[in-house]
Amino acid sequence: MAEFFLEIFSEEIPARMQAEAAAELMRRMVAQLALLDPQDARVWYGPRRLAFAARIGSATAASDEDVRGPRVSAPGPALDGFLRKNAASRDDLVQEGEFYYLRRAIAPVTAAAVIGGAAFAASLAALPWPKSMRWGGSGAFSWVRPLRGVVCLLDGAVVPVVLGPVASGDQTEGHRFMAPGAFTVTSAAQWQADLQARYVIVDADERRRMIGEGLLAAAGEKGLSIVEDAGLLDEVTGLVEYPVVLIGAIEPSQMALPPEVRELSMKVNQRYFATRDAAGQPAPFFAFVANIAADDGGAAIIAGNERVLRARLADAEHFWNLDRQQALEDYLPRLQSVVFHAKLGTQLERAERIAGLAGRIAEALGADADHVQLAVQAGRLCKVDLVTGMVGEFPELQGIMGGYYADDPAVGAAISTHYQPKGPTDGVPEGEVACAVALADKIDTLREFFRIGETPTGSGDPYALRRAALGVIRIILENGLRVRLRALLENDAVFDFIIERLRVKLRGEGKRFDVLNAILAAADDDDLVRIAQRAEALERFIATETGDRLLQAYRRGANILRIEEAKDGPYQTEVIPDRFDGSNGAEAKLNERLNQIAQGFNVFAQENGFDFVLNELETLHAPVETFFNEVTVNAADPAVRRNRLRLLAKLRDVMHRVADFSKLEG
Amino acid sequence: MVHCENAFPYVKIHQHGFKHASMADTNDTPIASALSFQDIILTLHRFWARQGCVILQPYDMEMGAGTFHPATTLRALGGEPWRAAYVQPSRRPSDGRYGENPNRLQHYYQYQVIIKPSPADAQDLLLASYRAIGLDPKRHDFRFVEDDWESPTLGAWGLGWEIWCDGMEVGQFTYFQQVGGIAVDLPSFEMTYGLERLAMYVQGVENVYSLRFNDAPAGQGVTYGDVFLRAEREYSAHNFEFADTDMLIRHFGDAERECAALVGRGLALPAYDYCIKASHLFNLLDARRVISVAERASYIGRVRTLAKACAEAWVAGEAA
Numbered sequence: 001m002a003e004f005f006l007e008i009f010s011e012e013i014p015a016r017m018q019a020e021a022a023a024e025l026m027r028r029m030v031a032q033l034a035l036l037d038p039q040d041a042r043v044w045y046g047p048r049r050l051a052f053a054a055r056i057g058s059a060t061a062a063s064d065e066d067v068r069g070p071r072v073s074a075p076g077p078a079l080d081g082f083l084r085k086n087a088a089s090r091d092d093l094v095q096e097g098e099f100y101y102l103r104r105a106i107a108p109v110t111a112a113a114v115i116g117g118a119a120f121a122a123s124l125a126a127l128p129w130p131k132s133m134r135w136g137g138s139g140a141f142s143w144v145r146p147l148r149g150v151v152c153l154l155d156g157a158v159v160p161v162v163l164g165p166v167a168s169g170d171q172t173e174g175h176r177f178m179a180p181g182a183f184t185v186t187s188a189a190q191w192q193a194d195l196q197a198r199y200v201i202v203d204a205d206e207r208r209r210m211i212g213e214g215l216l217a218a219a220g221e222k223g224l225s226i227v228e229d230a231g232l233l234d235e236v237t238g239l240v241e242y243p244v245v246l247i248g249a250i251e252p253s254q255m256a257l258p259p260e261v262r263e264l265s266m267k268v269n270q271r272y273f274a275t276r277d278a279a280g281q282p283a284p285f286f287a288f289v290a291n292i293a294a295d296d297g298g299a300a301i302i303a304g305n306e307r308v309l310r311a312r313l314a315d316a317e318h319f320w321n322l323d324r325q326q327a328l329e330d331y332l333p334r335l336q337s338v339v340f341h342a343k344l345g346t347q348l349e350r351a352e353r354i355a356g357l358a359g360r361i362a363e364a365l366g367a368d369a370d371h372v373q374l375a376v377q378a379g380r381l382c383k384v385d386l387v388t389g390m391v392g393e394f395p396e397l398q399g400i401m402g403g404y405y406a407d408d409p410a411v412g413a414a415i416s417t418h419y420q421p422k423g424p425t426d427g428v429p430e431g432e433v434a435c436a437v438a439l440a441d442k443i444d445t446l447r448e449f450f451r452i453g454e455t456p457t458g459s460g461d462p463y464a465l466r467r468a469a470l471g472v473i474r475i476i477l478e479n480g481l482r483v484r485l486r487a488l489l490e491n492d493a494v495f496d497f498i499i500e501r502l503r504v505k506l507r508g509e510g511k512r513f514d515v516l517n518a519i520l521a522a523a524d525d526d527d528l529v530r531i532a533q534r535a536e537a538l539e540r541f542i543a544t545e546t547g548d549r550l551l552q553a554y555r556r557g558a559n560i561l562r563i564e565e566a567k568d569g570p571y572q573t574e575v576i577p578d579r580f581d582g583s584n585g586a587e588a589k590l591n592e593r594l595n596q597i598a599q600g601f602n603v604f605a606q607e608n609g610f611d612f613v614l615n616e617l618e619t620l621h622a623p624v625e626t627f628f629n630e631v632t633v634n635a636a637d638p639a640v641r642r643n644r645l646r647l648l649a650k651l652r653d654v655m656h657r658v659a660d661f662s663k664l665e666g
Numbered sequence: 667m668v669h670c671e672n673a674f675p676y677v678k679i680h681q682h683g684f685k686h687a688s689m690a691d692t693n694d695t696p697i698a699s700a701l702s703f704q705d706i707i708l709t710l711h712r713f714w715a716r717q718g719c720v721i722l723q724p725y726d727m728e729m730g731a732g733t734f735h736p737a738t739t740l741r742a743l744g745g746e747p748w749r750a751a752y753v754q755p756s757r758r759p760s761d762g763r764y765g766e767n768p769n770r771l772q773h774y775y776q777y778q779v780i781i782k783p784s785p786a787d788a789q790d791l792l793l794a795s796y797r798a799i800g801l802d803p804k805r806h807d808f809r810f811v812e813d814d815w816e817s818p819t820l821g822a823w824g825l826g827w828e829i830w831c832d833g834m835e836v837g838q839f840t841y842f843q844q845v846g847g848i849a850v851d852l853p854s855f856e857m858t859y860g861l862e863r864l865a866m867y868v869q870g871v872e873n874v875y876s877l878r879f880n881d882a883p884a885g886q887g888v889t890y891g892d893v894f895l896r897a898e899r900e901y902s903a904h905n906f907e908f909a910d911t912d913m914l915i916r917h918f919g920d921a922e923r924e925c926a927a928l929v930g931r932g933l934a935l936p937a938y939d940y941c942i943k944a945s946h947l948f949n950l951l952d953a954r955r956v957i958s959v960a961e962r963a964s965y966i967g968r969v970r971t972l973a974k975a976c977a978e979a980w981v982a983g984e985a986a
Contacts, residue, residue, distance in 0.1 A: 304806065
């Protein structure tokens with residue numbers, strides 16, 4: 001085995017692209033080297049370099065290939081032509097079946113030839129980037145940023161490969177500032193070790209670990225904890241070759257800003273980590289990661305970063321103070337000049353719609369008059385912060401700022417949470433006022449975009465309607481809200497859309513596909529909480545022995561019905577007790593049980609009704625089994641036969657009020 | 667995925683009359699040993715002159731950024747090598763704050779460098795230029811942070827970075843890929859320094875008006891505020907309150923027509939002047955908030971159409 005090593009050295013690669021590029025490099029290299037049986041393949045990535053190493057065979061294995069020639073029955077000139085074309089003689093031929101075959105040996109290809117081959121270079125050059133560019137001297141070749149060097153070694157010897165304007169060699173560079181200048185690479189291990197000595201940590205996981213530990217240690221020294229942020233940690237890992245964690249102080253007066261404002265500016269603009277004190281409260285310090293161990297211990301770097309943050313936060317303070325010079329209500333008329341969507345009018349019109357809807361939802365949730373009023377007010381004001389200075393500057397703070405700027409705390413809380421949940425890990429609003437406003441916002445969005453035909457397509461959902469629907473579902477389920485959704489929506493297409501998202505969500509949580517189909521195909525239920533409970537209960541029920549036996553009995557009845565209905569047409573469910581066979585009473589008992597259960601279904605609409613219903617169904621399997629054991633459905637007397645089929649139709653009907661058992665599998 | 671709310675432009679409101687809290691109580695004294703504002707410019711001139719750049723003077727028209735200077739926009743096109751550096755006053759009418767915000771100006775200076783084709787050592791040159799004005803990369807934390815540059819009005823884009831020094835953006839570095847809707851033949855290296863911000867960092871001041879403009883005996887020095895504070899106040903009032911919008915709309919139409927007419931005669935440079943004019947008139951109208959969201963896109967499209975026509979005329983003239 002030989003060691004293959006490749007390093008692609010370039011100007012700074014955007015952090016967000018590095019990991020995927022490395023994964024793609026791995027796929028391409030392993031594919032190109034497949035015939036050399038690559039072992040221990042590894043990739044490294046960072047701001048200035050992508051690298052790959054593997055142990056590979058010194059050459060591809062020798063092998064044979066059979067080239068099919070003419071048919072044995074073909075005229076002579078055909079065979080002569082084939083032999084001439086392949087520079088072979090008749091002795092080289094073998095006959096298999098109706099054809100001649102020419103067995104040809106494929107000579108081994110050395111590893112250097114594979115790596116130096118055109119296919120290998122082409123595969124590297126075609127490594128995809130989200131955006132790539134040309135530069136002076138690159139000609140038509142493009143890369144994510146200018147390429148500056150390629151190290152390509154087989155057991156330490158350079159294999160010539162040309163990537164755009166760059167030819168491979170054995171030279172690379174260490175840290176841009178701490179260890180400038182080139183050095184010679186001989187192996188992957190030496191490369192990694194020498195780079196470490198030259199202040200480059202090439203392993204991204206190692207850098208991430210160093211940063212994580214550095215953050216903990218630096219914060220710990222001051223008795224602080226770090227607000228964890230995995231996305232930020234990943235990004236910072238891609239911005240440095242040599243991470244040095246430092247702590248800076250926040251101007252005490254700027255701690256009066258809302259923490260969301262401060263921390264957004266810190267994260268988005270500066271890539272700083274926020275800190276908390278021992279009590280879990282925002283602390284007047286930030287942590288950040290420099291790319292250099294400076295000769296003054298980082299004093300100038302810390303001072304500089306503190307100054308930058310002071311200026312950033314001074315800008316935020318400006319808007320914070322200015323925005324609060326007026327009441328939030330006073331900004332409302334300005335929504336008139338903000339277009340929500342060309343076909344959907346202004347934000348003011350939208351606010352009025354949300355206000356009305358929020359009031360109706362609050363009523364449906366059983367809120368008292370005062371709380372309904374609060375929901376209306378919060379609905380009307382929930383978009384107002386879009387015209388404040390702070391949200392103009394930091395659109396991500398929409399909602400949050402309205403929450404701070406509102407006078408009434410309940411209104412403020414409802415505004416600040418009305419965009420939630422913004423993603424799978426985000427929480428949902430709580431309380432009837434906040435839920436009403438958040439639901440109204442999402443329902444209005446769904447209804448309006450459906451109205452103008454802007455519904456999601458297979459891949460495109462530019463207005464995030466799936467997320468809005470999922471938001472509706474999560475708010476309802478996680479708060480256990482009992483609302484008749486169809487009535488609130490007044491739009492069947494939106495209702496169906498939400499039910500479809502509910503199906504996807506419950507499937508994602510591991511609910512059985514067939515159970516969901518059975519529940520959703522049955523009663524026309526629009527209480528999402530109950531639908532979820534029914535799915536849960538049914539899944540439990542059919543896993544029990546009783547449930548399974550009832551399901552088997554149901555299937556037997558449904559099969560008979562299906563066959564007979566194919567001949568006779570659908571059967572009604574009214575049975576005539578006089579036609580029951582009096583000798584064993586099986587029909588009468590089944591019928592009586594079904595009548596009782598149907599009556600019991602009146603509690604169906606109430607709390608926990610479904611468990612009750614399933615308990616009732618549990619009592620059904622015995623009379624059904626007795627029926628099948630003791631009664632012949634297809635009796636000779638047509639009237640008796642018809643009556644028995646009607647009894648089965650009645651059984652099916654009763655059970656389908658719970659769920660469409662025909663959809664269940666297994 | 668685009669969040670619904672963010673998909674729509676918000677209306678940015680321009681407010682004034684608010685005294686910035688931290689302005690009064692900051693002891694904002696420039697570091698004595700740091701270069702003055704004008705010495706930073708002179709140093710950059712010397713630095714880039716040594717790299718073979720022609721040192722041009724500012725273009726004599728109002729423009730939003732140094733990129734608009736024909737020495738960058740038009741010279742980035744075609745197959746001729748080109749190296750230039752210059753200071754360009756940049757006007758952003760919407761960014762005016764009546765002289766009351768320590769970080770925002772409606773008129774500021776950009777230092778602009780263009781080298782075509784981009785040299786292999788562009789990053790090193792750039793870092794050396796920072797060293798020349800007193801920012802030592804061994805002591806500060808210099809970073810190249812992804813920044814895709816795009817100018818919708820110029821029909822131009824490029825890839826590059828923001829240059830960060832200790833978390834502060836001290837410049838923009840772009841490899842031009844397209845200008846005036848035309849893919850460039852020879853990609854240029856373009857560097858833009860925001861001079862005020864850079865000088866504030868070098869001098870260690872937190873208010874732009876505290877910048878030391880020149881070096882002079884005690885008591886005779888001039889600050890940035892001495893030179894520009896009154897202008898910021900007056901232009902902010904002009905940009906936001908008093909610019910005659912009917913006249914501006916009229917002038918926009920005139921400039922648009924004149925540009926098209928000159929392009930028709932193959933006079934790329936005079937035509938491009940009117941494109942620059944139209945762009946600035948649009949910026950003024952935008953600051954006066956008389957352009958609706960829908961109109962805004964249309965105005966930008968109209969300027970882009972002019973820029974493309976000028977770029978095509980320029981390339982045609984070079985080839986002739």
